[in-house]
Amino acid sequence: MTIEIREVLKVFLDPAKGSDTVALQEVSLSIGQNEFVVLLGPSGCGKTTLLNLVAGFDFPTAGSVLVGGRAVNGPGPERGVVFQSPNLFPWLSAYDNVLFGPRVRGQDLAGGARRATALLSLVGLAGFEGHRPHELSGGMQQRVAIARVLMNDPDILLADEPFASLDEHTRRAMQEEFLRIWEQTRTTVVFVTHNIEEAIYLADRIVVMSRRPGRVKAILPVDIPRPRDRTSAGFVELTRKALELIQPEVTV
Amino acid sequence: MSRMPTTSEGSATFRAEPLSEAAPLHPPRAGRRLDPLGLVLPGVVLIAWWVAVHFGLATNVLLPSLSAVGWTLLDWVFNVSGGRYFFSGTWWRDLLGSLMRVMVGFTVGSALAIVIGVLVGWYRVFERIADPTIQILRPIPKTAFLPFAILLFGLGNPPALFLTIYGVFLTVYIQVVVGVKLVSRDLKRAALMLGARDRDVLFRVVLPAALPNILVGMRVGAAYAWLILILAEMLAVQEGFGYVLWHAYEFLRMDVVVAGMLCIGLFGYLTDRLVVIVMRRKLDWAQAVAETQF
Numbered sequence A: 001m002t003i004e005i006r007e008v009l010k011v012f013l014d015p016a017k018g019s020d021t022v023a024l025q026e027v028s029l030s031i032g033q034n035e036f037v038v039l040l041g042p043s044g045c046g047k048t049t050l051l052n053l054v055a056g057f058d059f060p061t062a063g064s065v066l067v068g069g070r071a072v073n074g075p076g077p078e079r080g081v082v083f084q085s086p087n088l089f090p091w092l093s094a095y096d097n098v099l100f101g102p103r104v105r106g107q108d109l110a111g112g113a114r115r116a117t118a119l120l121s122l123v124g125l126a127g128f129e130g131h132r133p134h135e136l137s138g139g140m141q142q143r144v145a146i147a148r149v150l151m152n153d154p155d156i157l158l159a160d161e162p163f164a165s166l167d168e169h170t171r172r173a174m175q176e177e178f179l180r181i182w183e184q185t186r187t188t189v190v191f192v193t194h195n196i197e198e199a200i201y202l203a204d205r206i207v208v209m210s211r212r213p214g215r216v217k218a219i220l221p222v223d224i225p226r227p228r229d230r231t232s233a234g235f236v237e238l239t240r241k242a243l244e245l246i247q248p249e250v251t252v
Numbered sequence B: 001m002s003r004m005p006t007t008s009e010g011s012a013t014f015r016a017e018p019l020s021e022a023a024p025l026h027p028p029r030a031g032r033r034l035d036p037l038g039l040v041l042p043g044v045v046l047i048a049w050w051v052a053v054h055f056g057l058a059t060n061v062l063l064p065s066l067s068a069v070g071w072t073l074l075d076w077v078f079n080v081s082g083g084r085y086f087f088s089g090t091w092w093r094d095l096l097g098s099l100m101r102v103m104v105g106f107t108v109g110s111a112l113a114i115v116i117g118v119l120v121g122w123y124r125v126f127e128r129i130a131d132p133t134i135q136i137l138r139p140i141p142k143t144a145f146l147p148f149a150i151l152l153f154g155l156g157n158p159p160a161l162f163l164t165i166y167g168v169f170l171t172v173y174i175q176v177v178v179g180v181k182l183v184s185r186d187l188k189r190a191a192l193m194l195g196a197r198d199r200d201v202l203f204r205v206v207l208p209a210a211l212p213n214i215l216v217g218m219r220v221g222a223a224y225a226w227l228i229l230i231l232a233e234m235l236a237v238q239e240g241f242g243y244v245l246w247h248a249y250e251f252l253r254m255d256v257v258v259a260g261m262l263c264i265g266l267f268g269y270l271t272d273r274l275v276v277i278v279m280r281r282k283l284d285w286a287q288a289v290a291e292t293q294f
Ligand SMILES: Nc1ncnc2c1ncn2[C@@H]1O[C@H](COP(=O)(O)OP(=O)(O)O)[C@@H](O)[C@H]1O
Pocket: A012, A013, A021, A022, A023, A041, A042, A043, A044, A045, A046, A047, A048, A049, A050, A212
């Protein structure tokens, strides 16, 4: 499914302070079917805000967000979201977390049960079905969150810095895993990160955002064939380019 | 479905991280048997009581002796005096009456609080309709409604039940509303993006997530039920622990008053344990997340 973001403006009003925050300004972006797009930008530049507009958690102040040609008017199961923190339901086991989607959608649970088990092993959690979130490490919880979303067969996967809180080795392993899953499912992906290496490793296209108010500063196509070698000349060259674009946007 | 992993690792493609986070830091507290440390303060109080009576530090009227309280309890329960006093042998009647009123007041009051509190916490329009009125009623001491309750219902169970239900309702209500409102936005968003409708979000996410707060409210409500019921019984009912306690005071029988206090304390404690048992069972996940035990 395609995503069209047209001339989006997003202003947050704070009636208490009487001050407005312009989080996004004149953001336009087209994302094609099955494309893997990474939003890259410094902290506070509006990445989460933009993702929330596509997810339907929030609405633009001006401009429009179209998914599959229709204006987004709320969240829906065809747009799965993986949040920065796993956000699992803590009273449900990993298995029941994964089955949450089919349950609320009133779907056939007999097939769902088999599929949930299969998805949990797809994300490397075979044998952990009965574990509750607090019995799993952060990385394992995030994998349950991914399986929970995949269970709905979404057309679009929205991921907001899903691996940011993981250690470097786990993060790289998760990136590989995420790509493997994407190659199997071929959903459209919008993946937010502030990590340049992660962006280049994953993306078909990197959308570099400016500091607040967030705009699209540049678009970097990544033409390196997968699996990508993080130490190859092409990778390093692109890292340098991205750094040059990002550095002036970082304010301390 | 196996509840335990067959191996300590995930699938072959993905090395599971060590489960150090999964292992509890402290082993579960050794049983829930009587902790000797908990007996220290009651022991001190008993000794101080005995000393005060033995050395005549307080007048007999104010401070009955341990043995007087013991005999009174015996008479209250078993009528050893052969019906000499107004309370001789009435203990079972008093216990069942008070217990019935507390249970009805607590159950009905909590049920109302949960239904109305969830509606107010979840639907803005219910909040606008009901909450202002409830907030105006809250600062009026619940006991201040007793005169009206007696005039309206006469003496006996009805005014006592009314007051207990009302008091429990207000106590639990606040906690239910707060519990519903404090459910994390992201948890609700997670449910929505998975395809949940409003009703599913309420029943499958908001209610379970608000349960810790709701049960805490019910625990406070149970204590409140006893408090307000005893007062109602003092003035509006002709039986029950509160009635005996107040009637005894009018005869300056402080031994009976102390016996009544002990009974109220004991059964108040037992109803509290009842709520705690439910909390332990329903909130095992919340306890595990916080690595704690109630
Ligand atoms: N709900 C909100 N109310 C007010 N300001 C907000 C809100 N959400 C985000 N902002 C502001 O919008 C800007 C962009 O935030 P965000 O999209 O979270 O950035 P990022 O995800 O890139 O770090 C920040 O300045 C932030 O303070």
